[in-house]
Amino acid sequence: MALLELDDLTKRYGGIVAVDHVTMRIDAGEVRAVIGPNGAGKTSLFHLITGVVKATEGSVRFADQDVSALPAHVRCQRGMSRTFQLTSLFPEMSARDNTRLAAQAREGKRWLPLGGSGVFHGAAQRGDAALERLGLTHVADRPAGLLSHGDQRLLEVAMALAQQPRLLLLDEPTQGLSVEETAQAVEVLASLFASAGLTVLLVEHDMEVVFRLAHKITVLHRGSVIADGDPETVKADESVQNAYLGGFA
Numbered sequence: 001m002a003l004l005e006l007d008d009l010t011k012r013y014g015g016i017v018a019v020d021h022v023t024m025r026i027d028a029g030e031v032r033a034v035i036g037p038n039g040a041g042k043t044s045l046f047h048l049i050t051g052v053v054k055a056t057e058g059s060v061r062f063a064d065q066d067v068s069a070l071p072a073h074v075r076c077q078r079g080m081s082r083t084f085q086l087t088s089l090f091p092e093m094s095a096r097d098n099t100r101l102a103a104q105a106r107e108g109k110r111w112l113p114l115g116g117s118g119v120f121h122g123a124a125q126r127g128d129a130a131l132e133r134l135g136l137t138h139v140a141d142r143p144a145g146l147l148s149h150g151d152q153r154l155l156e157v158a159m160a161l162a163q164q165p166r167l168l169l170l171d172e173p174t175q176g177l178s179v180e181e182t183a184q185a186v187e188v189l190a191s192l193f194a195s196a197g198l199t200v201l202l203v204e205h206d207m208e209v210v211f212r213l214a215h216k217i218t219v220l221h222r223g224s225v226i227a228d229g230d231p232e233t234v235k236a237d238e239s240v241q242n243a244y245l246g247g248f249a
């Protein structure tokens with residue numbers, strides 16, 4: 001069953017076509033990567049799907065409903081949760097409070113301040129469970145801003161996961177990490193994705209990361225889809241090779 005369907009999705013910024021008639025379908029249970037060089041339109045596509053930015057043309061269907069006109073927070077309530085390419089956590093708050101707040105936000109309670117008892121029990125449990133799944137329980141009490149870069153990126157994933165999304169959207173989860181941190185984060189994500197019930201859309205420019213994590217890959221180049229399919233097919237595709245100048249042959 002298709003969980004997400006994009007039809008002719010297009011975004012123009014003046015003369016720039018950031019996303020150019022993208023049609024795509026993601027089935028429930030799938031881990032899909034969208035790859036492409038810098039400027040290919042990956043983040044813009046993400047913004048269109050999540051409702052941060054309004055499409056110039058085309059539509060987004062989610063769980064069999066047209067959500068094209070819905071604002072971002074309503075799409076989140078419907079079950080889309082995302083991380084941002086640049087950090088979105090609260091650095092002075094503990095890792096635990098960050099995930100608990102995120103869990104609350106899904107319920108439409110938005111980002112209410114946390115008193116000692118201010119957090120709803122269910123949200124607290126969902127937040128803690130998400131930390132556990134990302135292997136962050138041992139740093140739960142530390143201020144988020146003091147975690148290693150690798151753990152901060154995983155915390156952002158935990159925050160999105162705490163919202164129990166039907167679709168988890170990750171924008172370059174290993175960006176800015178060292179080679180070692182990337183390898184670690186990829187292993188944590190691989191085991192998370194292997195657990196049942198998650199549908200993931202991952203935006204990434206790092207080929208190694210993509211081939212380790214994704215079931216299916218969509219390649220964007222200058223806003224358009226130039227290839228689409230399982231990792232082996234995409235790897236062998238000539239137009240993909242050209243777009244990347246032989247980058248992962």
Ligand SMILES: Nc1ncnc2c1ncn2[C@@H]1O[C@H](COP(=O)(O)OP(=O)(O)O)[C@@H](O)[C@H]1O
Binds near residue numbers: 013018036038040043
């Ligand atoms: N808010 C904006 N205003 C104008 N141009 C934009 C804006 N956001 C993105 N772009 C342009 O759209 C294209 C795609 O950008 P982006 O989606 O960030 O690519 P990627 O995430 O693949 O690196 C780029 O040419 C970029 O400069």
Ligand SMILES: [Mg+2]
Binds near residue numbers: 042043044085
């Ligand atoms: Mg980007």
